[in-house]
Amino acid sequence: MNTFILLAALMAAIAAAIVALPLLRDKKSRIIGALAALLVAGAAAGLYPLWSNWDWHAPPVQAQAASAPNVLAMVAKLEQHLRDDPNDLAGWLMLGRSYLALQRMDDAVTAYDRARRLDGKSSEALLGLGEALSLRDGGQISADASQLFEQALTLEPNNPKALLYGGFAAATRDDRALARSRWQALKDLHPPPQIEQMLDARIAELGPAAELGTNASSAGTSASPEGSAPAQVTVNIRIAPSLKSRLKPETPLFVFAREPDSRGPPLAAKRLTSDAIGTQVQLSAADSMMPGRVLIAGKRVSITARVSFTGQPIPTAGDLYGELSYDVGHDGALDLVIDRVAD
DSSP: OHHHHHHHHHHHHHHHHHHHHHHSSSGGHHHHHHHHHHHHHHHTTTTHHTTTTTOSSSSOOGGGGOOOOHHHHHHHEEEHHHOOOOOOOHHHHHHHHHHTTTTHHHHHHHHHHHHHOHHHHHOOHHHHHHHHHHHHTTTTOOOOHHHHHHHHHHHHEEEEEHHHHHHHHHHHTHHHHHHHHHHHHHHHHOOOHHHHHHHHHHHHHTTOOOTTTTTTSSSOOOOOOOTTTOOOOOEEEEEGGGGGGGGOOOOEEEEEOOOOOSSSSEEEEEHHHHGGGGGGGEGGGGGGTTTTBBOTTOEEEEEEEEEEETTOSSSSTTTTEEEEETTTOOOOOOEEOOEEEOO
16 A cells, blocks of 8 residues: 555656646746645645555654745745735645645645635646545545535546545445446556556445445445344543543544554544534444445444544544444443543
């Protein structure tokens, strides 16, 4: 998978050069062109590891661009440029890429949304906004992000990025036939072998083509056999009294289920806010992160609730969290107490 991420970054770097060279010829746009060369690779590869082998226990890693002192200064200059010229579409697109590379997801959403408002037929703006929304939601494709990917595909049916994300969006809706057709169309564009292997793995997870005429389960329901216990998790989110003073309103709260000792993506996840503390939360097949990875009745999983002050699903020092073990299909509503502080 590391090879694939590097290839994705390389492809993004080529795209960056295509964007950057014309801009560098224009003195007025050199700040945008320079940022393209420095930042777009990290931003464009952002969702690939998240949807493939995301390590939710790994320490946070800032994009390489963030470690270069001159990059932050250049971003500041670009921000000032857009205050002076708020109708610069290319500038807003580059600012969105920059924020993604710096893991400033809320700002990336704002920048790409501004670009979309300037040009509603810009596939780059639509895809960028969909990426930013999905990253901000911990890799989950919301209805809004799915619609953006669909719009981009309507504008550019053969856009590789749109085909990839459009496939994930279709799989999230459990439209496996459509996901297969989009990933197959991407394969027909002859991507590098490592990317083609990744697509083969995703297509295989969808199941045999003959079975894709109907959905295996409807959205919001589990994949459990009829009459068996539902494959869902129900927890009452609580917080230890000693930690209540650390909470702030609307702080992101991630609740996710994963296989014990697994370093892969969660089986199910939700992005909420700290306002959900004190309420009951359910996870089911509808909250699956990836096709083929769902909660299964009879399996024991680890449930984590994490208050993330950075807004990212990966743990950061100072985050508040709690964990418990849950027997899917057997346990009822359990109290999940947020009682620890991440080191």
